[in-house]
Amino acid sequence: MRVLIVDDEPAARARLRRMLAAEPDVAELLEAADAPAALALVHAQSAVPDLALLDIEMPGGNGVQLAAALRTAGVGSIIFSTAHAEHALQAFELAALDYLLKPCTAERLASALARVRERLARSPEPVGEWWVDGRRVRLADVQWIAAADNYIQLHLPPHCLLERATLADALARPGWAARFLRVHRSHAVNPAHVQRLERLGSGEAVLTLTCGDTLRVSRGYRATLDAFAP
Numbered sequence: 001m002r003v004l005i006v007d008d009e010p011a012a013r014a015r016l017r018r019m020l021a022a023e024p025d026v027a028e029l030l031e032a033a034d035a036p037a038a039l040a041l042v043h044a045q046s047a048v049p050d051l052a053l054l055d056i057e058m059p060g061g062n063g064v065q066l067a068a069a070l071r072t073a074g075v076g077s078i079i080f081s082t083a084h085a086e087h088a089l090q091a092f093e094l095a096a097l098d099y100l101l102k103p104c105t106a107e108r109l110a111s112a113l114a115r116v117r118e119r120l121a122r123s124p125e126p127v128g129e130w131w132v133d134g135r136r137v138r139l140a141d142v143q144w145i146a147a148a149d150n151y152i153q154l155h156l157p158p159h160c161l162l163e164r165a166t167l168a169d170a171l172a173r174p175g176w177a178a179r180f181l182r183v184h185r186s187h188a189v190n191p192a193h194v195q196r197l198e199r200l201g202s203g204e205a206v207l208t209l210t211c212g213d214t215l216r217v218s219r220g221y222r223a224t225l226d227a228f229a230p
Helices: 010-021 035-044 063-073 085-093 106-122 167-171 219-227
Strands: 002-006 028-032 051-054 077-082 098-101 129-132 135-138 144-148 151-156 159-164 181-184 187-189 194-199 205-209 214-217
Touching: 002 010, 002 035, 002 063, 010 028, 010 106, 028 035, 035 063, 051 063, 063 077, 063 085, 077 085, 077 106, 085 098, 098 106, 129 159, 144 167, 167 187, 181 214, 181 219, 214 219
Parallel strands: 002 028, 002 051, 051 077, 077 098
Antiparallel strands: 129 135, 144 151, 144 187, 151 159, 181 187, 194 205, 205 214
16 A cells, blocks of 8 residues: 655654554555645656545645645545644545544554555456556556566566566466467567567567567567557
8 A cells, every 4th residue: 555644744744754664555655844845746657546644734835735636646545634623524525435533543543544544455457557566556667577487577667666476477467468469488569669670581580669668579479569559
């Protein structure tokens, strides 16, 4: 779970950070001191947070306004953590999952997180996205996949992410077979990122990707060349 904490008080952020660090499924914590910084942080990430914990009274825009913007950006769940009880109605009108009054206890936060987990469990994984090493990845950004023993490497330059799976198992996942073409026993490619095809006399070929990487198409997979421009 990726969690964003937005609060202008460093002590409040530190308290939430300590409590969240004790949760085994919190894979990444992001922090911002105000609304503009929070929005900039979210837009700079390759994966949108699953949960935003927001204060309400902050410089640069209040938490209620920020919640609406984060919803538009795709943040899954919103929980308010504030000393101001009077904004609760507005918060729930924005479909906030919970409203925590400061100082929040570990037990109260754990109860709120349980509701987030329930929502995540009910939400099907988008076929255009996948979780790898605690981060949500857009499959459209993955240029090619390589087998590495019992793992696969997902190449989305400048990143290369490692996941425990075989190449065959990965390509059998919903949405993956339609996105990637296997061109070799050791790798598959996203045709949307193929920039150049060079046919070789042996029946093989070499693909050049938009990132500059080159991949060999073996003779056993030459039928896949029909997917590319001649």
